[in-house]
Amino acid sequence: MHQSILTRQRLVGIFLIGLVLLYSPALTLFDRAAEWGGIPVSYLYLFGVWLLLVVLAAITVEASGE
Amino acid sequence: MLSTKLLVLYSLLYLGLLFAIAYWADKRADQQRSVISRPTIYALSLGVYCTAWTFYGSVGRAAATGVGFLPIYLGPTLIAALWGTLLLKMVRISKTQRITSIADFIASRYGKSQLLGGIVTVIAVLGVVPYIALQLKAISRSFTILQSYPDVELAGTVEAIPILQDTALYVALLLAAFTILFGARHLDASERHEGMVAAIAFESIVKLIAFLAVGIFATFYLHNGFGDLFDKAELAGFLNPMIADDAGDYGNWYSLTILAALAVMMLPRQFQVAVVENSSEHHLRRAVWMFPLYLLLINIFVIPIALAGQLTFAGTSVDADTFVLTLPMAHDQGGLSLLAFIGGLSAATGMVIVETIALSTMVCNDLVMPGLLRRWKRVPPEADLSQLLLRIRRGAIIVILLLGYLYFHFAGEAYALVSIGLISFSAVAQFAPAMLIGLYWRGGTHAGALAGLVSGFGVWIYTLLLPSFAKSGWLPAGFLDHGPFGIELLRPQELFGLAGMNEITHCLFWSMLFNIGAYLFFSLRRAPNVHETTQATLFVDVLKHERPMGIGLWRGKAEIKELFGLAERFLGAESAHRSFRQYAARRKVQDIGGLPADAETVHFAETLLAGAIGSASARVMVASVTAEEALGLDEVLHILDEASQIRAYSRELEQKSRELKAASRELKAANEQLKEIDRVKDDFMSSVTHELRTPLASIRAFSEILYDDPKVELEQRRRFLGIVVSETKRLSRLVNQVLDLAKIESGHADWRSEHVDVAELITEAAELTEQLCHDRGARVICELPGRPCVVNVDRDRLMQVVVNLLSNAVKFAPQDEGIIRIRLLEGAGVCRVSVSDNGPGIPLAEQPYIFEKFHQGSGGSEKPVGTGLGLPISREIVEHLDGRIWVDSSPQIGATFTFELPVKGDSDQRVRETDVEKSPDSG
Numbered sequence: 001m002h003q004s005i006l007t008r009q010r011l012v013g014i015f016l017i018g019l020v021l022l023y024s025p026a027l028t029l030f031d032r033a034a035e036w037g038g039i040p041v042s043y044l045y046l047f048g049v050w051l052l053l054v055v056l057a058a059i060t061v062e063a064s065g066e
Numbered sequence: 067m068l069s070t071k072l073l074v075l076y077s078l079l080y081l082g083l084l085f086a087i088a089y090w091a092d093k094r095a096d097q098q099r100s101v102i103s104r105p106t107i108y109a110l111s112l113g114v115y116c117t118a119w120t121f122y123g124s125v126g127r128a129a130a131t132g133v134g135f136l137p138i139y140l141g142p143t144l145i146a147a148l149w150g151t152l153l154l155k156m157v158r159i160s161k162t163q164r165i166t167s168i169a170d171f172i173a174s175r176y177g178k179s180q181l182l183g184g185i186v187t188v189i190a191v192l193g194v195v196p197y198i199a200l201q202l203k204a205i206s207r208s209f210t211i212l213q214s215y216p217d218v219e220l221a222g223t224v225e226a227i228p229i230l231q232d233t234a235l236y237v238a239l240l241l242a243a244f245t246i247l248f249g250a251r252h253l254d255a256s257e258r259h260e261g262m263v264a265a266i267a268f269e270s271i272v273k274l275i276a277f278l279a280v281g282i283f284a285t286f287y288l289h290n291g292f293g294d295l296f297d298k299a300e301l302a303g304f305l306n307p308m309i310a311d312d313a314g315d316y317g318n319w320y321s322l323t324i325l326a327a328l329a330v331m332m333l334p335r336q337f338q339v340a341v342v343e344n345s346s347e348h349h350l351r352r353a354v355w356m357f358p359l360y361l362l363l364i365n366i367f368v369i370p371i372a373l374a375g376q377l378t379f380a381g382t383s384v385d386a387d388t389f390v391l392t393l394p395m396a397h398d399q400g401g402l403s404l405l406a407f408i409g410g411l412s413a414a415t416g417m418v419i420v421e422t423i424a425l426s427t428m429v430c431n432d433l434v435m436p437g438l439l440r441r442w443k444r445v446p447p448e449a450d451l452s453q454l455l456l457r458i459r460r461g462a463i464i465v466i467l468l469l470g471y472l473y474f475h476f477a478g479e480a481y482a483l484v485s486i487g488l489i490s491f492s493a494v495a496q497f498a499p500a501m502l503i504g505l506y507w508r509g510g511t512h513a514g515a516l517a518g519l520v521s522g523f524g525v526w527i528y529t530l531l532l533p534s535f536a537k538s539g540w541l542p543a544g545f546l547d548h549g550p551f552g553i554e555l556l557r558p559q560e561l562f563g564l565a566g567m568n569e570i571t572h573c574l575f576w577s578m579l580f581n582i583g584a585y586l587f588f589s590l591r592r593a594p595n596v597h598e599t600t601q602a603t604l605f606v607d608v609l610k611h612e613r614p615m616g617i618g619l620w621r622g623k624a625e626i627k628e629l630f631g632l633a634e635r636f637l638g639a640e641s642a643h644r645s646f647r648q649y650a651a652r653r654k655v656q657d658i659g660g661l662p663a664d665a666e667t668v669h670f671a672e673t674l675l676a677g678a679i680g681s682a683s684a685r686v687m688v689a690s691v692t693a694e695e696a697l698g699l700d701e702v703l704h705i706l707d708e709a710s711q712i713r714a715y716s717r718e719l720e721q722k723s724r725e726l727k728a729a730s731r732e733l734k735a736a737n738e739q740l741k742e743i744d745r746v747k748d749d750f751m752s753s754v755t756h757e758l759r760t761p762l763a764s765i766r767a768f769s770e771i772l773y774d775d776p777k778v779e780l781e782q783r784r785r786f787l788g789i790v791v792s793e794t795k796r797l798s799r800l801v802n803q804v805l806d807l808a809k810i811e812s813g814h815a816d817w818r819s820e821h822v823d824v825a826e827l828i829t830e831a832a833e834l835t836e837q838l839c840h841d842r843g844a845r846v847i848c849e850l851p852g853r854p855c856v857v858n859v860d861r862d863r864l865m866q867v868v869v870n871l872l873s874n875a876v877k878f879a880p881q882d883e884g885i886i887r888i889r890l891l892e893g894a895g896v897c898r899v900s901v902s903d904n905g906p907g908i909p910l911a912e913q914p915y916i917f918e919k920f921h922q923g924s925g926g927s928e929k930p931v932g933t934g935l936g937l938p939i940s941r942e943i944v945e946h947l948d949g950r951i952w953v954d955s956s957p958q959i960g961a962t963f964t965f966e967l968p969v970k971g972d973s974d975q976r977v978r979e980t981d982v983e984k985s986p987d988s989g
Contacts, residue, residue: 008150011354015147022140023320031309038293040307043369046136050143050362057147057355064351 007064014056021049070213073407077209080408081244081415087268088248088261095260102263103345105352111263111339112357113270115142115330116364117197117417118204119487121273121410122387124365128372129386132306137319139365141326143358149350151609153331153340155505157350158608160341164677168337168497169428172519173682175504175605176512177597180682183432185516186497189523190334190428191466193493194421196486198470199477201414202241206234206474208391208410215395215403238471241418242464249423250459262419263343269416274364276409280390281367283402284374288393292370299373302380321571322488328498329491334424335417342424418467426462431680434458439686452638455678477538488570489530492577496522499582508602514589522581529573533558624663628691629671636678636687645674668692753920754804757934761793761800803935807919810942817946822861823854824897824967828888831868838876844884846872855892857967863943864967867951870936871901871963878905878961892969896949900964907957916953917941940965 020026030045091101101107120138127135145152156171165171169190173183210233248262289295299305311318330336344350375389384392391410394402448454499522500515536546536558549557556562559569561576594602633642646658649670655661668688675684768786772778778786809815832846839846857864875886887902908916915921920934944951944965955961 004150007351011147011150015144018140018144018147022144023323027309027316027319033307035296038296040296040305042133042307042309046133046140046309047362047366050140050358053143053147054355054359054362057358061351061354 004064007060010060011057014053014060017056018049018053021052022046073209073212076404076408077411080411081240084265084268084415085244085247088265090261091264092261100260100345102260102267102343105346105349106356107264107267108344108346108349109353109356109360110267110270111343112336112353113274113360113364114266114335114339114416114420115333115357116270116273116361116413118201118410118414119197120364121277121413122204122208122390123487124368125372125375125389126385126387128368129304129376129389131311133309133369134311134318134322135368136365137322138326139361141323141328142330143361144323145327145330146354146358149354152502152505153350153353154347155605155608156331156337156341157344157347159605161344162608162673163604163681164673165681166342166677167424167428167431167680168332168334168501169432170676170680170682171337171341172497172500172504172515173432173680175500175601176510176515177595177601178682178685179512179516180432180436180686182500182512182515182519183428183680183682184436185519185523187425187428187432189493189496189519191425191469193490193526194334194425195466195469196473196477197490198418198421198467199474200486201418202234202238202470202474205237205411205414206232207388208407209233209237211388211391212395212403212407215400232475234474235471238467241415242422242467244415245419245422245426245463245467246460248419250426250456250463258343258345259423260343260345262423263339266339266416266420269412270360272412273409273416274360276405276412277364277390278367279402280394280406280409281371283397283399284393285367285370288374288378288397295370295373295377298377302377304373304376317571318568321568321574325488325491325495325570325574328495332494332497332501333421333491334428334494335420338420338424338427418470422463422466425466426459429462429466430455430458431683434462435679435683436686439683450638451635452641452678455636485534489534492530492570492573493523493526495574496526496577496581499578499585503582503585504602505605508599508606509589509594510585510602511589511592511594511598513591514585514587517588518581518583518585521584522577525577525580526573529558529561529576530569533569624668624692626659626661626663626667629663629667629688630658632687632691633671633674636675642674750919753934754800757800757920758797761797765790765793765797800935803939807935807939807942810939810946817863818860819858820861821856822859822864823856824864824899825850825855825890827861827865828868828890828899831865831872832888834869835872835876838873839884839886842876842879842884843882844876844879844886846886846888849887849889851890851892855890855897855969857897857947857969859947859967864947867940867943867965868899868901870940871965874936874963875901875903875905875961879903880905895969896966897969898964898966900962902960902962904960907959907961908953908955909957910955913953913955917951 027045030041032041034041036044094101102111124135124138159165159174160171163174165174169183169186172186173179176182248265249259285292285295289298296305309319310316331340340353371389371393372386375384375386375393378393378396379389391403391406394406496519499518500510504510504515532541533546535541536543544552546558548554554563559572561572564572564575567575630642630646633646636642637645643658646661649667650656650658650661653661653666661667672681672684672688675687678684679687768790772783772786806815828848828850832848835846872886872888876884879886883904885904887900889898889900889902891898891900912921917937917940919938921937941951944967947967949965949967951963951965953961953963
């Protein structure tokens with residue numbers, strides 16, 4: 001029971017990370033017409049953050065066991 | 067070539083395959099070998115979120131706004147992280163109360179209100195039917211486009227086609243038939259459709275593969291990877307890497323995210339797959355990351371396809387919404403085009419099937435049922451209503467799909483259809499305040515929820531739906547530009563002069579302001595009543611209880627026959643029998659007739675019915691066959707959690723006060739002990755001073771005699787001085803022993819540890835006391851074993867003990883006839899030494915005190931001969947060496963002092979009482 005509460009709280013933490021990375025002025029840092037390896041920085045950033053959130057959630061949930 | 071016949075054949079084959087999967091999954095479920103019991107299947111079924119609007123429309127939006135389409139998927143990704151509590155709550159509530167739709171959920175939360183359920187249903191139908199129309203349009207249009215393969219030409223406008231020749235009509239009818247097969251073949255009390263879920267999960271895989279295939283084709287076949295494609299697009303001026311919109315504003319970015327995050331939980335189809343069809347709470351864990359991963363994968367190639375399409379079709383009028391299909395066609399990829407078509411078909415059919423099933427449940431339970439219940443008050447219903455229920459659902463499915471078709475037919479290419487995705491999202495987002503606030507706040511009332519929903523929905527109609535009609539030419543354009551009746555302040559998309567926002571953000575702001583505002587205002591006007599409080603507690607506290615609550619919340623008279631009859635009427639005889647038999651088995655009752663008609667049974671019957679006709683109608687029906695006594699608010703509160711919380715709290719208080727009492731008892735005991743120790747110390751001090759005074763007195767007396775009278779005879783003088791010397795010796799011995807005892811007791815004594823042979827030590831002690839024995843004429847007999855007996859002790863201290871016991875024995879032995887026996891025994895891990903004398907013995911009454919300080923053996927001589935500290939010191943030493951010492955004595959026969967020490971190697975092992983019995987020796 002305690003483990004599942006901890007997992008839920010970690011997930012809320014991940015939600016907050018996503019909120020800060022995608023919906024705060026942090027976003028504007030990457031919202032510019034620059035490229036990285038031929039790919040616009042904004043695309044790399046958005047999909048990178050997205051992947052990060054998925055991976056964090058997967059680790060949090062699957063590592064917590066049944 | 068792809069002929070029409072071939073396309074129809076492929077489409078039918080695909081739908082047939084879907085149905086085969088659903089049929090197989092249903093069969094497996096009947097055999098208790100469910101295929102959807104896997105968390106991955108659950109996560110995939112949530113992919114029904116991605117409709118044809120995603121499959122085709124995302125590319126269109128990306129072509130127009132760059133990454134502007136992403137919030138539609140980032141919102142769900144973020145909110146998914148909160149599903150661990152949010153969705154878990156919804157799932158658990160729905161399982162315990164057998165809630166089968168979002169209308170039922172909201173109605174249930176605010177006291178099982180039929181009115182609320184009806185309003186939610188109306189909003190859902192009005193908001194979602196155009197969205198179904200969009201799916202029909204996507205299917206029909208992709209069909210038309212692919213028919214002309216390999217020519218890419220724009221599909222003609224559909225309005226020109228007479229209804230009966232319109233593929234979309236047949237698509238709608240075909241889908242209605244399939245939806246009935248998937249969702250309304252038979253009546254299921256819990257409204258779960260395992261076959262449908264399996265088919266939907268399969269569709270999620272198909273559309274993902276199709277989209278990825280087109281994306282890989284566009285990126286790596288038409289161009290040399292992402293970098294190459296982006297370079298070319300930038301040169302051609304198609305690349306738009308900015309996240310902010312053209313005005314540099316993020317308003318859209320935020321509002322679309324909020325909207326999508328709400329919609330992914332409030333859309334009827336999402337509620338259906340995520341909550342109603344959930345087969346295990348554990349599945350949520352997988353969905354928390356796998357659903358966002360699915361969204362991520364299906365979005366990776368949206369921008370590349372949009373850019374590749376713009377590059378390919380530069381200068382033509384090909385609609386970006388069709389790129390997924392037309393891009394492979396333009397490059398003569400027949401197979402890939404067909405795959406793209408099937409992908410789009412799967413996205414559209416998945417949405418239509420689930421959405422229609424969800425809506426038909428709502429229409430049946432929350433719109434038709436209340437009407438029927440009212441009619442049945444006047445006209446008694448027929449016996450078996452289960453077939454009627456099925457007919458209502460099937461009818462609702464057909465009507466909803468035909469409504470969708472009609473909207474498509476009349477709206478066609480109009481703005482009102484093209485932009486319906488977000489408009490639809492905005493409509494269902496109106497459920498969010500009543501739903502989500504109601505999950506965490508007990509204060510929300512029926513009036514609040516009603517006011518919030520109605521005002522939010524009203525604002526939605528005024529700021530989004532009517533303007534979309536105006537933009538489609540169905541309303542005068544002046545309505546948009548100058549407001550109704552020319553009142554500029556009421557312009558629907560610049561309400562109260564609020565300008566500079568896009569229409570979606572504008573609607574989201576105003577509708578949520580009115581919705582939440584009205585919800586809070588009307589909720590706070592009065593306290594929740596009994597029904598609202600009951601349901602609020604059951605919803606808000608659902609995670610706090612392992613067992614479902616709410617069973618004790620009914621009081622009245624009921625007949626089991628009536629309840630069973632009710633269930634039989636709505637569920638059919640067979641299904642009702644099965645459910646009641648299972649329940650009877652749970653209650654450990656032989657047959658259904660023997661069930662007690664108590665609160666638990668009434669609760670069971672009502673929940674069972676709720677699965678079939680919705681909670682609000684179930685409540686009305688059960689109330690019609692039972693005589694319920696109204697519970698007061700206080701009683702409900704008492705039964706419910708708050709009372710139990712108070713009980714838990716008072717239990718905690720009791721526990722605390724018990725602990726306090728125990729602690730104070732311990733403190734008292736400790737205090738008593740301290741007082742006792744203090745008293746013992748005082749006694750000891752007075753004993754010591756008393757003992758010191760006696761020899762001092764005689765020393766002083768004799769010294770004074772000698773001092774005062776110089777003429778004392780020599781003989782006399784010598785005797786007196788002898789007494790003074792011996793009393794001085796006794797005095798110093800006493801002082802030494804007091805110091806010694808204090809040292810041992812306080813733990814400050816130095817203890818050496820060495821191997822000592824006790825037999826040898828006894829021999830030596832006997833030699834040391836030889837003179838003393840000789841003086842008294844006593845005989846010492848040593849009975850020692852032949853072999854050494856080694857213990858690990860401080861030799862000097864042990865010697866002190868043995869000498870002490872020996873000299874005591876000598877002291878009390880009769881003059882010239884004394885026999886002192888020293889025995890050494892070894893065995894059972896201990897070494898036992900006993901010293902016996904044949905003196906007067908110790909009276910039984912004195913034996914317990916013999917080892918106390920300053921206790922003087924009174925037997926024999928009239929004047930005490932020792933200091934009274936020898937035995938206490940001996941006991942301290944023996945006990946310090948992990949041994950024990952005791953006395954056995956029979957008056958007139960003698961006394962035996964015995965001590966035991968653990969032998970070497972067993973020094974850490976305590977002497978066990980059972981191993982060594984007290985010596986019966988006495989001699």
